[in-house]
Amino acid sequence: MTAFSPEGPARVFLLDGAALLAARRRVYDGDPALAVADQRLLLDAEAARAVGPFSVIDKPTSPPSGDMRDYLSQGPYWWPDPKSTDGLPWVRRDGEANPDRELHDRHALAAMLSAVNTLAAAFYFSEHEDFAESAGLLLRTWFIDPQTRMNPHLQFAQGIPGRCEGRGSGIIDTAQIGFLIDSIGLLGGAAAWTGQDQQALLDWMTQFLAWLLESDHGVEEAVQANNHGTWYDVQVLSLALFTRNEDVYRQVTARGAQRINAQIEADGAQPFELSRTKSLDYSVMNLTGLFDLADLSGHCGVDLWRHEGEGGRSLRRAVDWLVANGIDSEWIRPQIEPFDSSRWLPLLRRSAQHFGDPRYSACISRLPDIDEAPAERIVLLYPEPQ
Numbered sequence: 001m002t003a004f005s006p007e008g009p010a011r012v013f014l015l016d017g018a019a020l021l022a023a024r025r026r027v028y029d030g031d032p033a034l035a036v037a038d039q040r041l042l043l044d045a046e047a048a049r050a051v052g053p054f055s056v057i058d059k060p061t062s063p064p065s066g067d068m069r070d071y072l073s074q075g076p077y078w079w080p081d082p083k084s085t086d087g088l089p090w091v092r093r094d095g096e097a098n099p100d101r102e103l104h105d106r107h108a109l110a111a112m113l114s115a116v117n118t119l120a121a122a123f124y125f126s127e128h129e130d131f132a133e134s135a136g137l138l139l140r141t142w143f144i145d146p147q148t149r150m151n152p153h154l155q156f157a158q159g160i161p162g163r164c165e166g167r168g169s170g171i172i173d174t175a176q177i178g179f180l181i182d183s184i185g186l187l188g189g190a191a192a193w194t195g196q197d198q199q200a201l202l203d204w205m206t207q208f209l210a211w212l213l214e215s216d217h218g219v220e221e222a223v224q225a226n227n228h229g230t231w232y233d234v235q236v237l238s239l240a241l242f243t244r245n246e247d248v249y250r251q252v253t254a255r256g257a258q259r260i261n262a263q264i265e266a267d268g269a270q271p272f273e274l275s276r277t278k279s280l281d282y283s284v285m286n287l288t289g290l291f292d293l294a295d296l297s298g299h300c301g302v303d304l305w306r307h308e309g310e311g312g313r314s315l316r317r318a319v320d321w322l323v324a325n326g327i328d329s330e331w332i333r334p335q336i337e338p339f340d341s342s343r344w345l346p347l348l349r350r351s352a353q354h355f356g357d358p359r360y361s362a363c364i365s366r367l368p369d370i371d372e373a374p375a376e377r378i379v380l381l382y383p384e385p386q
Contacts (some may be wrong), residue, residue, distance in 0.1 A: 033209025045122030088164025095277030132190035168220030178238030266311030
């Protein structure tokens with residue numbers, strides 16, 4: 001390791017800091033089991049250096065406030081009403097994504113998150129400052145620079161023409177902010193990410209957390225019983241841990257078991273998600289969120305991984321049900337679009353780690369269209385124990 005490497009684990013909450021540190025040492029020692037994944041990560045990071053920077057001020061449409069720094073997006077499953085002369089109000093077609101949803105800030109946000117996550121991981125495993133410099137530019141442009149930064153709220157997220165300018169459901173647009181917080185942790189020790197940068201981002205995250213907790217949209221989303229409620233809790237808990245807001249993270253972890261009990265049946269099915277037209281997508285997405293909630297809650301002394309509700313409702317029962325119905329057999333519930341098999345990878349690897357059962361990892365070899373599983377970043381971020 002070079003002289004400036006932090007010797008301790010990174011400050012991360014979804015990932016396992018000690019496991020990451022051990023994996024990085026294996027990479028430095030030339031472990032062949034991680035070599036292909038490491039090389040692929042470096043190639044992905046070189047490509048990520050060429051994108052962006054992204055900003056909310058670059059969208060073609062002004063938000064209702066007139067402030068281009070306000071995030072703007074459109075409800076994904078809403079379309080003009082063919083029975084109306086002006087198409088208003090728009091009507092819902094569940095699971096049928098309107099391509100116009102990408103016209104505002106949603107696509108730029110997703111691109112920024114993806115690039116930062118790639119660059120931060122590449123910096124962590126290589127200590128190449130070029131990667132940290134590129135990640136820092138993306139973060140400062142989106143969150144810090146007064147001229148280009150996003151205002152810390154989602155007031156106009158997932159608006160619906162003719163119905164509303166924004167809604168609580170739009171909070172799911174930032175569902176991956178928890179992983180971004182971990183990526184910021186991976187930048188620790190980088191010369192390109194300064195203490196001033198960290199404090200400015202901390203200030204933004206503190207304001208965003210306050211908005212999630214106090215706004216009408218946030219209050220509405222907090223009580224949702226399906227994946228929206230799950231991902232709201234994941235965001236709030238991630239932000240509370242990052243900003244060291246103990247009161248908030250204790251409130252969220254106290255209701256974690258209730259989320260599991262309400263969303264997972266005794267047999268492991270997730271009825272709220274099975275009612276959707278893309279039921280496998282939503283079942284995997286919601287369980288991934290519940291896994292995130294369990295990892296985050298562990299930092300607060302709450303073990304959701306081994307929680308069992310009435311009739312055995314549990315995270316393990318849910319993943320077993322999905323494996324039995326989505327991998328061991330053909331999915332027979334509604335799924336109007338092909339399912340991306342790569343979405344199984346983190347779910348299966350994390351199941352193997354937390355439940356101590358290698359059978360979950362063994363399922364990866366049976367997934368369709370996964371020919372390069374050892375090269376997936378999952379091998380580095382969720383390394384198998386040695």
